Amino acid sequence: MKTARKGAALLLACLLALCAASLCGGQRAQAASDGPLTYTVRDGSATVTKCVFNAAGTLEVPAELGGAPVTAIADEAFYGCGELKEILLPETLLFIGERAFGLCFTLQRLILPESLQRLGTAAFFKCYALKSMRIPAQTALIGACPFSECTSLQSVTVDPENPVYYSAGNCVIERASGTLTVGCSFSEIPQDGSITAIGESAFEYCREMTSVTVPAGVTSLGDYAFAGCDALTALQLPEGLRQIGAYAFYNCAQMRAFDLPDSVETIGAYAFCNCDRLTSLELPESLTEISEYLLYLCPRLLRVTIPRSVRSIGRLFNDGCTLMTDIYYKGTPEDWMRVQIAQQDTEFNDAVLHYIGGTCEKSDAASGVALAFEYGTFGTPNDSTLHLRVETVAQGDARFSAYKVNVDGAQHALYEIHMEDDAGNSYQPQDGKLVTVWIPLPFVIEPESYGAMFIHHRKQDGTTERIKYSTGALRVEADCFVFEVTSFSDFAVCSDDQGNHADTDHDHICDLCGDSLVYTVDLIVDGENLGPVTYYYNDTIVSALPPVPARPGYVGAWEFTITGAVLEIRPVYTNPTAQAEILVQPAATVDYRTRVTLTARANGVPDGDVLVLLDADGRELARGNSETVSCELGTLTANQVYTVKLIDPDGNVCIDAAEAPLERTVTVTVRSGFLQRLIAFFKGLFGRNGQVEIGP
Numbered sequence: 001m002k003t004a005r006k007g008a009a010l011l012l013a014c015l016l017a018l019c020a021a022s023l024c025g026g027q028r029a030q031a032a033s034d035g036p037l038t039y040t041v042r043d044g045s046a047t048v049t050k051c052v053f054n055a056a057g058t059l060e061v062p063a064e065l066g067g068a069p070v071t072a073i074a075d076e077a078f079y080g081c082g083e084l085k086e087i088l089l090p091e092t093l094l095f096i097g098e099r100a101f102g103l104c105f106t107l108q109r110l111i112l113p114e115s116l117q118r119l120g121t122a123a124f125f126k127c128y129a130l131k132s133m134r135i136p137a138q139t140a141l142i143g144a145c146p147f148s149e150c151t152s153l154q155s156v157t158v159d160p161e162n163p164v165y166y167s168a169g170n171c172v173i174e175r176a177s178g179t180l181t182v183g184c185s186f187s188e189i190p191q192d193g194s195i196t197a198i199g200e201s202a203f204e205y206c207r208e209m210t211s212v213t214v215p216a217g218v219t220s221l222g223d224y225a226f227a228g229c230d231a232l233t234a235l236q237l238p239e240g241l242r243q244i245g246a247y248a249f250y251n252c253a254q255m256r257a258f259d260l261p262d263s264v265e266t267i268g269a270y271a272f273c274n275c276d277r278l279t280s281l282e283l284p285e286s287l288t289e290i291s292e293y294l295l296y297l298c299p300r301l302l303r304v305t306i307p308r309s310v311r312s313i314g315r316l317f318n319d320g321c322t323l324m325t326d327i328y329y330k331g332t333p334e335d336w337m338r339v340q341i342a343q344q345d346t347e348f349n350d351a352v353l354h355y356i357g358g359t360c361e362k363s364d365a366a367s368g369v370a371l372a373f374e375y376g377t378f379g380t381p382n383d384s385t386l387h388l389r390v391e392t393v394a395q396g397d398a399r400f401s402a403y404k405v406n407v408d409g410a411q412h413a414l415y416e417i418h419m420e421d422d423a424g425n426s427y428q429p430q431d432g433k434l435v436t437v438w439i440p441l442p443f444v445i446e447p448e449s450y451g452a453m454f455i456h457h458r459k460q461d462g463t464t465e466r467i468k469y470s471t472g473a474l475r476v477e478a479d480c481f482v483f484e485v486t487s488f489s490d491f492a493v494c495s496d497d498q499g500n501h502a503d504t505d506h507d508h509i510c511d512l513c514g515d516s517l518v519y520t521v522d523l524i525v526d527g528e529n530l531g532p533v534t535y536y537y538n539d540t541i542v543s544a545l546p547p548v549p550a551r552p553g554y555v556g557a558w559e560f561t562i563t564g565a566v567l568e569i570r571p572v573y574t575n576p577t578a579q580a581e582i583l584v585q586p587a588a589t590v591d592y593r594t595r596v597t598l599t600a601r602a603n604g605v606p607d608g609d610v611l612v613l614l615d616a617d618g619r620e621l622a623r624g625n626s627e628t629v630s631c632e633l634g635t636l637t638a639n640q641v642y643t644v645k646l647i648d649p650d651g652n653v654c655i656d657a658a659e660a661p662l663e664r665t666v667t668v669t670v671r672s673g674f675l676q677r678l679i680a681f682f683k684g685l686f687g688r689n690g691q692v693e694i695g696p
Contacts, residue, residue, distance in 0.1 A: 032066055039065045047072040053593065054637045056083035063090035073100045075120065080634040082106060085129075089113050096123050098143065103634065105129065105619070112136050114159075122148050128619065135172060137161035142172065142181055145201035145224070151208065153184045174199075178217075191215045198225045200245065207231055214238055221248050223268060230254060239263055244271055246291070253277065253649070260284045266291075269314070273297055276608070276649045283307055285330075289314075292342075296320045299608040299649065303328065312340040317347040322607050327351045523569060533569065545569075553577070553648075553655035577646065578657040579604040582611070582664045583696035584644050589669045590692050593637060593680035597693045598666060599630040600644040608649045616641045633668075642666045666694065 031040050031049065036059065038050035046065040063070060070090050075097035078084070082105045091113045101107060102125035112119070114136045121143030124130060132155035133147065139162060147153050158167035165172050169188035171180050178196035180189065185208030189195060195215050200222035203209060211234035212226065218238055223245035226232065230253040239261045246268030249255065253276040262285040269291040272278060278298045282305035283290065290313045295301055297320035304324075306313070308331035317324060324347040329336055336353075523530045523546065534543040541560060548556030548571045555576050560569035584600035602611055611629035613622045621642075622631035629644065646654045646662040654662045683690070 034062070034065050037061065037065070039070070041066045041068045044068055045071040047074050048077050049074045051078045051081050051084075053080055053635050054083065055081050056085075058086040058088070059084055060088040061090055061093075063092045071095065073097055075099060076102065079103055086110070091115050094118070096120050098122060099125050101125075101127060103127075112139070114138060117141070119143060119146050122146065124148075124150055126150070128152060131155070133157075135159065135162065135165060135167070137163075140164045144199075145204045146182060147184060148201065149205040149207070149228075150184070154186045156182060156184050156187075168194075185209045189213065189215055193217045198222060200224060201227070204228055210234065212236070214241070216240065219243065221245055223247055224250065227251060235259075237261055242266070242286075244268060246270055247273065250274055257281075262286055267294060269293055270296060276300065280304070283310070285309055288312075290316060293318050299323065302326065305330065307331075308335055310339060313342060313344075315342045315344060317345055321347045324348075324351050326354060328354045541569075548573075552652055553659070575655065575657065575659075576606040577604070577609065577654040577662060580606075580609075580646060580654065580656065580662055582644055582646060582662060584664050584666055585694050585696065586665065587667045587669070588692070588694045589671060590636060591680065591690060592670055592672045592676040593635045593683070594670075595635050595691045596633045596668065597630060597691070598633055598642060598668075599628065599693060599695045600624075600664070600666075601628045601696045602626065602646060605646060609646055609654055612645050612647055614643045614645065616643075618643075636668060636670050637672065639670055640668045642668070668694065 031038055033039075036052040036055045037048055039046050039048050041047075046068040048061060048065070048070060051059070061070060061073075069092040071092055072095040073089075073093065076099045077097065078087070079099055079102045081101075082103060084104050085106050086109045087101070087104075087107065089110065089112065093113050093115055095118045096112075096116065098120040099122045100120060101110070101123060104124070104127050106129050107124075107127045108129045108131065110124075110130070110133075112134065116136050116139050118141045119135070119139060123143065123146045124133075125145075126149045127147070128149075128151050130147070130150045131152050133153065135142070135156075135158040137159040142165065147156070154170070156167060156170050156172055158165045158172055160166070164175060165181070166175055167173070168190045170184055171187045171189060172182035173180050173190075173195065178194055179199045180195050180197070180202050181199040183189070183203045183206060185206040187203070187206075187209075189212070191213070193216065195218055197218060197220045198214065201224040202222065203212075203226050204224045205228035206226075207228065207230055209229050210231050212229075212232065213236045214221070216238045218241060220243035221241070225245060225248045226235075227247050227250040229249075230251055232252050233254045233256075235255065235258065237258075237260065240263050241261050242263055242265045244260075244264060244267045248268065248271045249258070250270055250272075251274045252272075253274070255275055256277045256279060258272065258278070258281060260281075260283065264284040265286045265288070267283075267287065267290070270293050271291070272281065272294060273296045275295075275298050277300055278295075279300050280303045281295065281301070285307045286309060287307055288309055288311050290306070290310055292314035293316070294314070295304065295316055296318045298317075299320065299322060301317075301321040301324055303326040304316075305328040308329070327348070523533045528549070530546040530549075532543065533541060533545065545558050548558060550556070551573050553575060554573040556571050556573050558569055559572045580602060581604060582600060582602050584598075590596055598613060600611055600613065605611075605626040607626060609626055611624040611626070612620055613624075613629050613631050614620055621633070622629055624630065633640070633642075642665070644664045644666065648654055656662050
């Protein structure tokens with residue numbers, strides 16, 4: 001009986017061993033542990049593959065494991081070891097893998113050994129406490145962004161004996177190509193002509209960097225070159241720059257404008273994506289193609305200028321630029337028809353399209369009048385013509401302006417035409433002589449919404465003494481617009497108006513030297529003088545109003561009434577997030593070493609505000625959008641507290657209807673008793689640690 005039991009036990013042990021081997025695979029069968037480290041041995045060399053997450057303080061990686069020299073740190077070997085402050089590496093080490101020390105939040109000191117030959121991509125990702133790093137002489141290959149989001153990093157140097165790289169101004173530069181490969185928030189890019197390119201991810205997430213001068217001689221910016229530099233406010237790019245990589249300025253949230261040199265020939269996809277404060281962008285004259293989603297999620301963008309050189313336009317905004325109103329094209333309607341345009345979103349299709357670079361010259365054989373004008377309009381180009389019939393032009397400088405009116409209450413200039421005779425002088429026909437002008441019509445015919453005005457200036461001593469003009473309407477006739485004169489008016493310009501304004505509306509200016517009914521007052525809000533405001537009698541405000549005084553958590557707008565000569569103006573505030581709410585589970589309990597993902601959602605959030613997730617020390621772990629934020633927190637071994645906040649584009653915490661901050665706390669309790677630790681240990685051996693998502 002005993003023999004039978006022993007045989008059964010031996011059989012069971014063999015089966016368990018076979019199962020473990022099949023689960024771990026051939027490579028895992030060679031894994032071994034030495035204290036907090038897990039390692040493998042292959043071809044006489046040892047590789048550190050894992051370190052326990054609760055390792056803390058100082059940890060020394062030995063020069064030898066399993067009887068073999070330690071030559072490599074594997075990808076993510078120390079990833080998430082957030083309590084380590086110092087790591088000592090052996091002089092046998094040759095390779096450090098990708099993200100090997102990522103999320104070692106408290107790591108303050110690590111010296112790369114002189115033997116190191118290769119440093120992997122993002123090797124020290126989010127090592128917030130790391131302050132300095134020295135690249136050894138033997139290091140011949142450095143991956144992209146090795147110190148990404150190392151926000152305390154102040155010094156990056158290279159051993160002078162290194163034949164591949166050298167350092168200057170806290171920048172790491174490749175000798176052969178002149179490519180700046182690594183920088184930090186405190187870098188000063190050399191301006192001596194030695195730099196020819198800014199490499200991929202060179203300054204990615206250098207969050208303390210506020211200004212950058214890219215030196216003359218640099219011809220390219222690599223992908224993600226300045227991505228995540230969300231404190232950057234001043235940028236100077238050199239003439240001669242030809243290439244800007246994809247995501248080059250992604251999430252440069254404080255940049256209001258980019259002055260791009262005309263030498264730039266290519267700009268990669270998403271290059272200016274998520275630039276929250278960008279209001280306008282003029283693309284360079286050498287550009288021939290606009291890449292996909294170049295301006296995706298730029299919520300304050302108002303206008304874009306496209307050069308005539310562009311031949312194709314990818315999807316530009318992707319519904320992320322809700323304030324977009326104007327697209328300026330430096331060419332003619334005929335040029336625009338030759339541009340290949342991808343299927344666009346509503347912001348592109350609804351924007352006013354202005355032709356600002358095209359010119360046209362026409363002449364009228366019957367009258368000998370030469371005309372020159374510039375396009376400055378919107379709409380869909382077509383092959384129609386505009387027929388203008390102008391009568392009774394008095395002596396002096398003459399011009400004609402046509403306007404689209406009564407659509408949105410504003411006037412949009414379509415043309416301004418200057419008339420000259422054969423000698424190039426201003427055309428001076430006799431009263432009653434007819435001038436007929438035919439010009440191309442680059443806008444949709446909407447005759448009921450157009451008006452026109454012919455204005456004649458007569459100047460004496462450089463000032464406008466008198467303005468004569470006629471008003472009329474545009475109507476369709478034989479596929480043309482005809483300007484029909486309906487009235488003539490003659491007004492003197494009063495001295496109070498300084499010769500800058502005249503109008504047919506008698507409420508604005510009196511006939512024949514009457515007083516100008518234009519008033520100027522000081523705008524005073526809460527005792528602060530915000531500057532002068534000019535308005536018309538019983539009508540409208542003329543001058544641009546100053547910004548509404550800021551009130552945290554609120555959006556302000558001016559509200560005004562005009563009664564005769566009395567102007568009443570006041571700020572009105574609304575809370576855009578009054579109805580917003582954050583949905584997240586306030587507490588959760590997980591087992592020891594369970595991999596946890598935290599997700600929060602929000603309702604009623606206006607465009608531009610985003611959800612962020614922070615740890616107990618207030619460090620930002622993830623940034624989402626107006627609807628959700630999610631972050632993998634790693635394998636938890638101790639209780640943690642996280643905070644989800646809703647912030648506006650300026651980084652302020654939004655408030656709800658009760659003026660309370662829109663933020664929620666999530667407490668994660670980790671069951672860490674002996675049994676849970678033992679189960680986690682065996683699960684870890686077989687790669688079976690559980691995963692939990694904490695959601696709304």
